[in-house]
Amino acid sequence: MKRSVCLWFGLATMAILSGESSVCAQVVPELPPEIAAKLGQMPGVTAAVGDAESGLTPPQGEAQITFGPDSRAVLSLSDTFSNGLQWQVVFSSPLASENGAVELQTLDRLAAGTKAQFGLDYVLLDPKPGSFADLTEACKSVKAALADKKLEDVPSHCDDRLYGFAYRHGVSRDVLKRVTAAYFGNAYLKKLGVDVAASYDDYDFLDETLAKSSGRRTSAEAGIRASISRVIDSWSLIASLKRQRAYRNDESSLSQICVPIDGTAASRCAEAYLAPPRRIDDTVSSLEWRWQRTDDVAIAIHASYSQKDHVTGVSIPLYFFSNAARTLRGGVKFNWRNDTHDTQTVFFVSSGFDLL
Amino acid sequence: MIAVEFKVSTKAARWWVAIEDGDYDFQKPATAARFELQEGQPYLVVYYVVGNDGDAFLLTRTDATGKDIALADRVLGQSGLAYGQQEFTP
Numbered sequence: 001m002k003r004s005v006c007l008w009f010g011l012a013t014m015a016i017l018s019g020e021s022s023v024c025a026q027v028v029p030e031l032p033p034e035i036a037a038k039l040g041q042m043p044g045v046t047a048a049v050g051d052a053e054s055g056l057t058p059p060q061g062e063a064q065i066t067f068g069p070d071s072r073a074v075l076s077l078s079d080t081f082s083n084g085l086q087w088q089v090v091f092s093s094p095l096a097s098e099n100g101a102v103e104l105q106t107l108d109r110l111a112a113g114t115k116a117q118f119g120l121d122y123v124l125l126d127p128k129p130g131s132f133a134d135l136t137e138a139c140k141s142v143k144a145a146l147a148d149k150k151l152e153d154v155p156s157h158c159d160d161r162l163y164g165f166a167y168r169h170g171v172s173r174d175v176l177k178r179v180t181a182a183y184f185g186n187a188y189l190k191k192l193g194v195d196v197a198a199s200y201d202d203y204d205f206l207d208e209t210l211a212k213s214s215g216r217r218t219s220a221e222a223g224i225r226a227s228i229s230r231v232i233d234s235w236s237l238i239a240s241l242k243r244q245r246a247y248r249n250d251e252s253s254l255s256q257i258c259v260p261i262d263g264t265a266a267s268r269c270a271e272a273y274l275a276p277p278r279r280i281d282d283t284v285s286s287l288e289w290r291w292q293r294t295d296d297v298a299i300a301i302h303a304s305y306s307q308k309d310h311v312t313g314v315s316i317p318l319y320f321f322s323n324a325a326r327t328l329r330g331g332v333k334f335n336w337r338n339d340t341h342d343t344q345t346v347f348f349v350s351s352g353f354d355l356l
Numbered sequence: 357m358i359a360v361e362f363k364v365s366t367k368a369a370r371w372w373v374a375i376e377d378g379d380y381d382f383q384k385p386a387t388a389a390r391f392e393l394q395e396g397q398p399y400l401v402v403y404y405v406v407g408n409d410g411d412a413f414l415l416t417r418t419d420a421t422g423k424d425i426a427l428a429d430r431v432l433g434q435s436g437l438a439y440g441q442q443e444f445t446p
Contacts, residue, residue, distance in 0.1 A: 081436075084406075127404040127439065132376035135402055135441050159428070159440025183402070183439055 061353045066333070068346030071095040072111075084124060086191075090117045107284050107304040107313045107337075109246035110219045113201030121193030121225075130185020130232070138175075138182035145171040181232055189229040189236075197221045203249060205273035210257065217247035217277050234292035242284045247277040282308040296322050298331075313337040317348075358420055360446050362389040362427075364405055366413035371405040373415075393446045395420065404439040407432050417444060 064074040072095050078088035093114045129135055139158035146154050146166055155162040163179050200218045207213045223242030229235065253275035258267040286304040293299065298319040305312050319331040328351050335344040364371040373389050376399055393399060405413050415428040427442045 125404075125406065125437075127372060129374060129402050132400050132402070135400065139441065157428070157440055157442070159430075160433070160438055161430075161440075164433075183404075 062350055063353070064348055064350035065095075066346045066348040069344050070335075070346050074350075080123065084122050086121045086123050086193075088117075088119045088121075090119075091115070092117075106286065106302060106315060107282075107306045107309075107311065109244050109248070109280060109282065110197055110199040110221055112246075112248075113199040113219065115197055115199035117195055117197035119193055119195035119225075121191045124190045124192075126188045126190065127184060128186035128188075129183055130181050134178070134182040134185065138178040141175045141178055142166045142171060145175050184231045187231040189227075189231060191225075191227045191229075193225050195223050195225070199246075201247070203247070203273075203277040205249070205253070205276055206257065210274075213276075215276060219244070219246035221245070234298075236288075236290045238286075238288040238290070240286050240288075242286075244280075244282045244284060246280050246282070248280055249273050250275040250278045280308065282306055296320065296329075309339070311337055311339045357392045358395050358446055359418075360391050360393050361418045362391070362401065362415065363387070363417075363424070364403070364413050364415050366405060366407060366411055366432075370407075371403065371413075373401055373403045376400045395446050398443055398445045400441055400443050401427065402439070402441045403428065404437065405432065406437050408436055409433065413438070415442075417446070419446070 061075070061077045064076075066072050066074075072092055074090065074092040076088060076090040078086065080086040092111070094112065135158075139162070142158075142162060143154075146162075146169065149169060149171075151169055155165050163176065166179075167176060198218055198220045200216055202214055202216050204212065204214045221242050221244040223240055225238060225240035227236055227238040229237075250273060253273050254271055255274050256269050257272050258269040260267050284304055284306050286302060288300060288302040290300040291298065296319075300315075300317050302315040302317075303312060304315075313335065314337070315333060315335045317331060317333040319329055322329040328349065330347070330349040333346045333348060335346070336342070362373045364373075375391050375393070401415075401417070403415055405415075407413070409432060411432045413428075413430065413432065414426060416424040416426050419425055425444075427444060428440060430438065432438050
């Protein structure tokens with residue numbers, strides 16, 4: 001397989017409560033991280049909790065680099081509208097993957113090539129408060145904290161305008177956490193989405209006359225996904241089903257070809273594929289559970305099953321560090337599949353940014 | 357007990373209200389949320405409104421005569437979500 005320019009387009013990297021392949025929280029810089037992380041990209045909620053008056057959560061982006069047997073670069077862009085629609089575009093490319101390594105993670109056959117993915121989700125918030133006693137106490141705490149600061153023009157009502165004001169004037173995170181727990185303590189975030197993706201890769205092989213030939217093949221997939229997240233506990237359960245049409249080198253045609261070296265009795269031998277890449281149609285189902293333990297620590301367990309190969313792949317990413325501003329995050333991912341029992345460890349670093 | 361109706365007049369796509377009443381009720385009404393409440397007793401209502409930036413909304417409840425009384429009269433911010441709480445006595 002030939003790779004030159006490496007721009008990989010892969011699975012979406014979204015916030016822990018909303019994304020597809022990463023639990024890196026996309027923390028909006030002006031929000032308290034624990035709130036942004038918990039609420040993810042719930043339409044309107046992130047901005048409303050922390051910054052009700054200063055603007056819509058801007059379109060988000062995240063760049064991620066992974067290191068190891070499956071080194072790759074990922075760039076994801078996303079935005080959420082107040083009507084509950086959320087789009088995401090992800091570009092990815094392997095950088096220096098070992099043969100077959102890319103499929104180890106999620107049985108994603110398209111990940112072997114340069115890939116672009118577009119997803120559209122409908123996000124539904126089911127906003128149940130924790131308890132009414134907590135509501136009253138949360139508002140009292142915010143007002144008391146603001147009173148200590150002796151500020152002017154403090155909003156009088158117990159609503160998101162007051163809490164946004166409190167955040168902007170440095171009220172402690174513990175107090176704001178109480179607000180989140182009071183208003184969203186029993187809230188669930190539900191998502192239903194579709195995605196389409198395409199990837200291309202170049203393949204070298206020898207034709208019938210043993211002349212070198214190469215061809216570019218475009219693989220494609222379409223899928224549906226559904227998820228439910230409990231806001232206050234920061235866990236998510238995500239199920240997806242994808243139909244893939246991909247291309248691979250025909251391993252059965254791999255042969256050793258030897259040609260004599262002129263003027264000698266020796267031969268020069270090399271392995272080559274004697275057939276063009278073959279098409280593979282597959283359906284991959286997956287189930288994933290994610291949990292953000294703290295601002296900095298998160299874990300996910302992602303299992304995929306290939307109906308064609310009857311293979312299960314498991315991926316467990318651990319996110320355990322970030323810089324002080326939480327714009328840079330990283331961790332380690334362990335992968336395993338049950339047919340070969342291969343294991344893989346990759347390290348990754350990601351950085352979130354606003355597009356506006 | 358009297359029937360109290362809550363309404364949110366808005367173009368917003370969705371809104372919810374909940375009333376503290378022991379184990380609270382939570383309603384996602386198409387037009388109005390109706391609760392049977394004790395007259396003269398203070399209650400707390402919590403509301404969530406999802407819509408578009410700039411949408412005005414008016415949260416009201418009815419009194420014993422059926423007349424609407426405003427509980428929140430405001431505009432959705434750019435985030436598209438408003439939420440809050442308000443005490444009232446039917």
